[in-house]
Amino acid sequence: MSIRRDPPGPKDRDLARRTALAEAAGATLDFLDDPASYELEVTRFDHGSRVPGFREATDPTKDPAQVPDPAQVEVPADLRAEIEDFMSRYPDHKSAAIPALAAAQRLHGWCSPEAVEQVACVMRLTPGYLTAVATFYDMLETTPVGRKTVYVCTNISCSLRGADAVLARLRDELGHDPDVNLRGFECLGACDIAPMASIDGVYVGPIDDEDIAVLAGQIREGADPLPAKQLVRRRVADAAANSDEVSRQSTDTGTLNPVDLSGGQA
Ligand code: FES
Numbered sequence: 225m226s227i228r229r230d231p232p233g234p235k236d237r238d239l240a241r242r243t244a245l246a247e248a249a250g251a252t253l254d255f256l257d258d259p260a261s262y263e264l265e266v267t268r269f270d271h272g273s274r275v276p277g278f279r280e281a282t283d284p285t286k287d288p289a290q291v292p293d294p295a296q297v298e299v300p301a302d303l304r305a306e307i308e309d310f311m312s313r314y315p316d317h318k319s320a321a322i323p324a325l326a327a328a329q330r331l332h333g334w335c336s337p338e339a340v341e342q343v344a345c346v347m348r349l350t351p352g353y354l355t356a357v358a359t360f361y362d363m364l365e366t367t368p369v370g371r372k373t374v375y376v377c378t379n380i381s382c383s384l385r386g387a388d389a390v391l392a393r394l395r396d397e398l399g400h401d402p403d404v405n406l407r408g409f410e411c412l413g414a415c416d417i418a419p420m421a422s423i424d425g426v427y428v429g430p431i432d433d434e435d436i437a438v439l440a441g442q443i444r445e446g447a448d449p450l451p452a453k454q455l456v457r458r459r460v461a462d463a464a465a466n467s468d469e470v471s472r473q474s475t476d477t478g479t480l481n482p483v484d485l486s487g488g489q490a
Pocket residue numbers: 377378379380381382383410411412413414415416418420
């Protein structure tokens with residue numbers, strides 16, 4: 225990442241707003257004496273954008289994208305079947321782009337050029353079309369990452385209940401493990417168990433201090449994370465709304481496996 229300076233834009237004319245922006249960015253406030261001199265430091269990637277992958281799908285020096293030739297691209301049979309199943313569920317087969325890319329990511333670990341080409345081959349789309357989708361959606365990875373996905377929600381409800389400390393401590397425990405894709409995330413929609421995290425799609429919370437080391441060990445070992453604090457095992461107040469038939473999608477195979485709800489309830 226590099227730092228460049230942006231001049232103030234039309235929306236930044238208001239002094240109070242600019243003060244808040246500068247403080248949030250850790251910039252100096254010497255413009256207070258001379259507002260015209262104000263500049264805000266903006267963190268940018270080396271290609272000049274604040275967005276990763278901004279130019280990757282639009283490199284004008286590349287040849288026009290082609291739909292891959294099926295005779296030239298080897299697609300694993302299971303992946304092909306899964307993508308075709310997704311395509312059959314939508315009136316417009318392009319609507320299956322996200323689940324198809326997610327399936328390829330499960331197989332390859334990330335949306336690598338090879339993975340994208342395989343999806344493009346089955347869906348009869350250009351890799352560029354799919355790359356545009358993959359670079360837009362946060363849970364589709366366009367660079368190599370660890371296979372174990374750990375999202376710690378740092379949005380408002382979780383943040384107020386200590387999520388930043390949870391993330392920092394998990395970084396201490398797991399930050400150097402190349403198998404783990406650990407990151408902060410925006411609201412994961414489970415604010416009632418804040419602070420919470422998603423471990424390969426399994427929601428756990430509220431995460432207490434004493435849970436951190438245990439959870440880190442379970443992530444390293446591939447064990448079921450904090451069984452007593454999993455959202456799927458929580459009972460709701462309306463007893464008639466509870467079910468003993470709950471399935472969880474395997475992150476390796478995509479298959480649905482029943483969840484054992486006996487014991488381990490919060
Ligand atoms: S703020 Fe964390 S799940 Fe909503």
